[in-house]
Amino acid sequence: GSISAKSEVDVLIVGAGPAGLMMATWMSHCGVNARIVDKRGTKIFNGQADGLQCRTLEIFDSFGFGHRAWDESNHMLEICLWNPDANGIIQRSDRIPDTIPGISRFQQVVLHQGRIERFFLDSIESKSGMRVERGVLPTKLEFDESSAEDPNAYPITVTLRHLSEEEATPKQSATSANGAALSDGLYRSNMTPDDTNELIMQAELNKKANNEEIVKAKYMLGADGAHSWVRNQLGFKLEGESTDYIWGVLDIIPITDFPDIRMRCAIHSANSGSVMVIPRENKLVRLYIQLTTTEKGAGTKFDRSKITPEDILQSAQRIMAPYKIAYRYCDWWTAYQIGQRVGTQFSARERIFLAGDAVHTHSPKAGQGMNVSMQDAYNLGWKVASVVKGISDRSVLKTYQSERRRIAQDLIEFDHKFSRLFSGRPAKDVMDEEGISMEGFKEAFEKGNMFASGIAVNYGASVIVAKKGDAAEQGDGSDVAVKKKALQINSNQSLATNVKLGMRMPSFKVLNQSDARPSHFQELLKSNGRWRVIIFPGDISIPQQADRLANLGNRLAAPDSFLRRYTPSEARYDSVFELLAVHAAPRQKTTIFDFPEAFRPYDVRDGWDYWKIFVDDQSYHEGHGQIYQNYGIDRQEGCAVILRPDQYVSYVGSMDDYEAIDKFFSAFMIPQRSSHPKGAVSVPNGILK
Numbered sequence: 001g002s003i004s005a006k007s008e009v010d011v012l013i014v015g016a017g018p019a020g021l022m023m024a025t026w027m028s029h030c031g032v033n034a035r036i037v038d039k040r041g042t043k044i045f046n047g048q049a050d051g052l053q054c055r056t057l058e059i060f061d062s063f064g065f066g067h068r069a070w071d072e073s074n075h076m077l078e079i080c081l082w083n084p085d086a087n088g089i090i091q092r093s094d095r096i097p098d099t100i101p102g103i104s105r106f107q108q109v110v111l112h113q114g115r116i117e118r119f120f121l122d123s124i125e126s127k128s129g130m131r132v133e134r135g136v137l138p139t140k141l142e143f144d145e146s147s148a149e150d151p152n153a154y155p156i157t158v159t160l161r162h163l164s165e166e167e168a169t170p171k172q173s174a175t176s177a178n179g180a181a182l183s184d185g186l187y188r189s190n191m192t193p194d195d196t197n198e199l200i201m202q203a204e205l206n207k208k209a210n211n212e213e214i215v216k217a218k219y220m221l222g223a224d225g226a227h228s229w230v231r232n233q234l235g236f237k238l239e240g241e242s243t244d245y246i247w248g249v250l251d252i253i254p255i256t257d258f259p260d261i262r263m264r265c266a267i268h269s270a271n272s273g274s275v276m277v278i279p280r281e282n283k284l285v286r287l288y289i290q291l292t293t294t295e296k297g298a299g300t301k302f303d304r305s306k307i308t309p310e311d312i313l314q315s316a317q318r319i320m321a322p323y324k325i326a327y328r329y330c331d332w333w334t335a336y337q338i339g340q341r342v343g344t345q346f347s348a349r350e351r352i353f354l355a356g357d358a359v360h361t362h363s364p365k366a367g368q369g370m371n372v373s374m375q376d377a378y379n380l381g382w383k384v385a386s387v388v389k390g391i392s393d394r395s396v397l398k399t400y401q402s403e404r405r406r407i408a409q410d411l412i413e414f415d416h417k418f419s420r421l422f423s424g425r426p427a428k429d430v431m432d433e434e435g436i437s438m439e440g441f442k443e444a445f446e447k448g449n450m451f452a453s454g455i456a457v458n459y460g461a462s463v464i465v466a467k468k469g470d471a472a473e474q475g476d477g478s479d480v481a482v483k484k485k486a487l488q489i490n491s492n493q494s495l496a497t498n499v500k501l502g503m504r505m506p507s508f509k510v511l512n513q514s515d516a517r518p519s520h521f522q523e524l525l526k527s528n529g530r531w532r533v534i535i536f537p538g539d540i541s542i543p544q545q546a547d548r549l550a551n552l553g554n555r556l557a558a559p560d561s562f563l564r565r566y567t568p569s570e571a572r573y574d575s576v577f578e579l580l581a582v583h584a585a586p587r588q589k590t591t592i593f594d595f596p597e598a599f600r601p602y603d604v605r606d607g608w609d610y611w612k613i614f615v616d617d618q619s620y621h622e623g624h625g626q627i628y629q630n631y632g633i634d635r636q637e638g639c640a641v642i643l644r645p646d647q648y649v650s651y652v653g654s655m656d657d658y659e660a661i662d663k664f665f666s667a668f669m670i671p672q673r674s675s676h677p678k679g680a681v682s683v684p685n686g687i688l689k
């Protein structure tokens, strides 16, 4: 093919699965110039991953499409455990909540990946007009490492090949028993050999004019799945084992007398294996079944062409007997082999990153892959955006690997334990050492639920998490210089015992001071790349607290405050930092004018900003959020909290310790040209005064 074009882009994303789309969403919500390409000609329409954990829904909500997933999905509220009784007949032995009550304002839901990808695509396009470029495949990658630290360099050069429609369409293998075409996910399963090289070769042969272009990029993300071409180009490896469990997955509308078919169930039969039942949207139910175990190390690859939807159903029938299960409609099916591996490196010089299945693979049943993949890119996106925009220096990028590799390792460990417990045969009695104890299974399930929710994520000390870090907490990939910088300031966790450093900000209801409208605190924390400094001044009707607030306001308003130093002169006053206050004085005895102007910025055209000051008080219709009590903050003392743009807690300290907050940001932010961001000016004389 002939080279038709040369161009530059700040961020190039390869792969438009959940991880790539999350990255593209950040780029469009932060206004970064980016492109996203995928070798497939179309998006997927059904099947594939389906479980959305509560943390993922919180993230969707922060981008503005949480309600779409919440409304369309099936909500999973209860897990039923079924085990063989003394006679070997399955019976329900336990019921446990699917999502631990109280950990989030969302609960686990199920909706197929095609719909989830649709929400992303709509959000990306409406924000920035960016679209996935489909049928586009990178064929060559060059990386000039020597200019990796130069902020203005484009060290990455990629050749992109535009495929024909035929080349970009995945082959489908099966038809159903009645001869109708049935969509399967085999081409995307980790058991299928990757076809990237084949596609490259085909495209070489097809020497159409103008089908190749060269792109120079500042940053790149390989979100191209388990077979990652980007990872292979970098020569990076995944470490771990490919275990011998093979799973069949069947999406059907079941016809059954099994009473718990609309609950999530783990069913262990006495001798016929286990099935996981996942009730889904549109009357569908997904069955995950372990099909076979090959001898470990025997090297025999299971022949997946031998697996049919009928085989999977028959296994389910044996496990669920004496209950009957059949179907007239099958929506999708696949076969899946558990490989548990983690990448050793998540980036090349913090310029080319890997996320999602490209750096970790594991079994599908715990419903983690898609969630963790999206959360990788959620962790990375705002960091890359802030560096590209010249707000932060490159030190923040190092935290991607130190934060996410440990999560991937925890995930593999969790999956390992869980798979063994799920796939094993139930113990007949306490003497049966080969069998799995059902008590142990229940315990693991309950513990696993906290991990699986995504809420337990706790990032270690770094330049962007001001907590005391020990080696264990750091995870690997940590950087001594980064650690040293972070320890210059100390948090005081005791001022907000439930606003845990390194974890995501929990949510309770607050009222807007100006209009009394209640909202969940998390709803205020939109994903738009802004840092949040949240001042909890306590009860400001106490004179001492009012004085502390006034003093803090003076510091924040000073021409050399961090708010001014790090906000570009042409940008809006809250484009880098959003300053929020949540006070605890009676709402009806307070107005926004009891607050210094830094908390109610004034814009010449719009007047004061009424959406920065909130109160912990009784609402008319939705009760009292008791946010001070729930966060563990003293109403007489207050505190200050710094939140990252991804809502993780960076710092907790005294409400008026301006110096510490300034120091925190000074460790990684880049001073901007002018010290007067637009809008953050004092009220001109004569107006309203």
Ligand code: FAD
Residues within 6 Å of the ligand: 014, 015, 016, 017, 018, 019, 020, 037, 038, 039, 040, 048, 049, 050, 051, 052, 136, 137, 138, 185, 188, 189, 190, 196, 223, 224, 225, 226, 228, 229, 230, 249, 334, 336, 355, 356, 357, 358, 364, 365, 366, 367, 368, 369, 370, 371, 372, 373
């Ligand atoms: P992928 O989704 O694999 O996306 C990679 C993208 O990159 C694809 O669009 C692909 O076309 C493209 N691509 C690949 N190579 C190239 C290339 N060379 N050039 C250009 N583009 C390329 N996870 C859950 O969280 N919950 C579940 O319930 C769940 N169930 C699952 C059930 C099954 C049957 C399977 C197979 C997986 C399941 N998973 C589940 C896992 C989940 O699907 C994956 O973890 C998730 O899709 C990973 O997202 P990703 O974006 O990293 O990669």
